[in-house]
Amino acid sequence: MPRHESEDSRKSRPAIAHEFSPGRAVQGVAALTATLLYAGDAGDLWQIPWFVVLPVVFGGLALAGAVTFAHQDVRRRRAATRAPSEGPESPASTSGGQAVP
Numbered sequence: 001m002p003r004h005e006s007e008d009s010r011k012s013r014p015a016i017a018h019e020f021s022p023g024r025a026v027q028g029v030a031a032l033t034a035t036l037l038y039a040g041d042a043g044d045l046w047q048i049p050w051f052v053v054l055p056v057v058f059g060g061l062a063l064a065g066a067v068t069f070a071h072q073d074v075r076r077r078r079a080a081t082r083a084p085s086e087g088p089e090s091p092a093s094t095s096g097g098q099a100v101p
Contacts, residue, residue, distance in 0.1 A: 023068030030060020 034053045041048050 021068070022071050023064040026067050027060050027064040030056055030064070033060075 034056045037048055037053055037056065040046050
């Protein structure tokens with residue numbers, strides 16, 4: 001059975017299943033912190049009031065939103081710097097517009 005180039009290239013480098021989301025990671029840490037706070041309270045390691053978790057969760061949501069916004073801004077700026085600049089020698093088909101008669 002002949003091998004294709006794409007099969008060989010897949011074996012040489014690992015496939016990325018998805019892109020990294022720092023906002024989701026921040027929210028995951030906040031949710032894990034809330035879980036550990038309640039687990040410690042349930043295990044009689046410490047006593048916390050019921051409302052302590054609210055600022056942890058909502059603060060984590062706000063921080064995750066800010067991190068996601070910053071991450072998207074960085075990705076947009078990086079993509080803009082990597083995009084080839086169009087000059088007068090560029091063909092009309094790559095500019096995204098239609099040719100003017």
